[in-house]
Amino acid sequence: MAQLNKSLIGNLVTVAGWVEDIRDIGRLVFIVIRDTTGSVQAIARGESVRLAKEISRQSSVMIRGLLKESDAKDFRFEISIQDISVRSRASYPLPIDATGRINSSIDKRIDSRALDLRNPTVSTIFKVRALTSSSIRENLSTEGYLEVNTPKIIGTASEGGANLFSFDYFKKKAYLAQSPQLYKEQLIVSLDRVFEIGPYFRAEKSHTVRHLSEFISVDTEAAFVDYEYSMENLEQLIRKVVSIVSNQLRNTVMFGENPILRNNLEPITKVTYKQCLEHLSNNGEKIEFGGDLTDSSLRILGERFKGFYFITDWPTKLKPFYIQEKTEDPEVSESFDLQYGYLELASGGTRLHEKERLQSRLEQKGLRPRDFAEHLKAFDWGIPPHAGWGLGLDRLIMVLTNSQNVREVVLFPRDVERLIP
């Protein structure tokens, strides 16, 4: 109830919100009214008792009455009710407890997501989400990145084409984009630095706590830089976001146990893929150079490096076709992943910008250059060297809110099983 303040004490005020709680003790009825900004206690006496007794929990109401300071420890103010108008009656029983006192499974909560959001612990997650998006946008704009919108409907399966949703587009076959990778690179022909925050789609049959088939990605690309710059740029962004979110949440209890919000962030450790293999080998997990890091190996690495860390210099063959190899060792690429414990948050690298090398890399990867003709032609136009990264926004929000399931931080998640609400 952000609009209530001391200067209004003694005045008639009107507040709107939902009825979180009602205690009827006969001649008095105590009503807790909440909105997204907080709650206030309202007390019905005398004539207003009759009105108060007709209210159901979770109904939307407007209450007019005299504002007083409250003696109750949970409230700063109370309102002595003069009038109650029920604007929308909630039915009874409700599918979940919206106060959060009785726990429900994430599945049941998502079935009733709009109601679930009346629980302040839940709505705070989405406030953190909005704050994170806006501080990412602000910081990238300050760094000279231009926000762009690239198409989500694409005509050719980019990046290899596995796991794309496809559909009929005016009698042509179209796909839902899984990233803006090719578009953001093309834009580097002419726009020095671009970023996009938008929805992407992956038809992957995963049943994990960190994969969804629709997700929000933050993508950047910059001209005349390499992956060292990209890592620096991403690290600075993460530091700023963490600092903004922790300042905002300093006085809320719910994420108090989250270590990254409690302390200043240490500089983010960089560890090469080869160093990871050594550490894994010392811990009984033998992976040959070129093998992907499995879930269990990422859990071992997460134990060792804690919090945020970069895994750099991946084998060229593990990375997509557009990643540039190192001149001194073509088996190794100028690439990185940003991890938080076992969770992959972002990946990036220096891009190939020479058409011939890009074409032969496509062939090495078993892809057909002619399927990428629309993309390749931009490499005839004097495209400068460039680098960039893509960051899973949903996963970053998991980290910031200390959530163990990506479904906690997405309003209406989409996965193999779930297409509603």
Place this chain on the structure above:
Amino acid sequence: MAQLNKSLIGNLVTVAGWVEDIRDIGRLVFIVIRDTTGSVQAIARGESVRLAKEISRQSSVMIRGLLKESDAKDFRFEISIQDISVRSRASYPLPIDATGRINSSIDKRIDSRALDLRNPTVSTIFKVRALTSSSIRENLSTEGYLEVNTPKIIGTASEGGANLFSFDYFKKKAYLAQSPQLYKEQLIVSLDRVFEIGPYFRAEKSHTVRHLSEFISVDTEAAFVDYEYSMENLEQLIRKVVSIVSNQLRNTVMFGENPILRNNLEPITKVTYKQCLEHLSNNGEKIEFGGDLTDSSLRILGERFKGFYFITDWPTKLKPFYIQEKTEDPEVSESFDLQYGYLELASGGTRLHEKERLQSRLEQKGLRPRDFAEHLKAFDWGIPPHAGWGLGLDRLIMVLTNSQNVREVVLFPRDVERLIP
């Protein structure tokens, strides 16, 4: 070349960009280097002439040399070249003239969009676009709206279901969302004010200069308000955006002819649908109450009302099922469209928030309430009265940049014919 300034005169500087122009006069070569922030003239003398003669237009280069003030009227600075490094060679001939001196059709330009954006007139449109999005976000946040992400993949065809793209989603039928309407309303159960800026999709076979099958929509919804508030809120937002964009563009010539950026905006006129019919009838265009305003009638209205205006109080039967009718005249609804001349930019209204009325309205519209079961259940949870609007971002950018075709203001447009690049 924003990084160049007077304090650097007499120093060695390095600039990166593309070669916009080369004039070879034998012992001297004049090169114009441009990036997204501007251009500088570089002059090769003596030994550097040989390097300069090897460069092709539109190639990406880095040039090192001594910075001087320029005598040439088009440049503030010139660089006396010491070293040139070609970072990416452009082929010859190029598909379009990226300086904009030779006009190409919008179709040819979009075929080579990344190159087309080297034309400053074109890139400025996308700078205006980014500035518009960011000022919309900032203003809505200041007004207490929380930015949300709702799903683009939906399980039931919302709003009637015509013209949706559909596809196979793990053996279920799914659709691409054409608006966040139902989700943003559901969120009003618990979040007082929400907004979203995101891509939406419409499988409409239109061949016009103002329709695309993928477009960006700005959507808001607010609790405990009606359409009068929504119009006020939208008007204030438009005023702020116009003022920010005109301040930013004050010194650029290209949109100088755009009257809305030249003057302060007058208060936005409100005209009812019935008043529109009268004006049309006086101008020989007879439409009965309940008839939609045709293209030709909107052109007549655009002549009369100029610039921005609201058309309010539309017939209930012309508006979607979720729009509330007026108590005193149920044939008329609490609704509005924001127009700019003949172009519809936004529409909004007070929403029905009582489940029974919503159900019977669905039936009146020939829709089946059971198809909307997931949506309707949120109306059991004490959803407050609410109102909001949806604004076509692309169309607003058309107005701000004085563009006659929506394809001018969308990087990679999607329509019946076009799925690439």
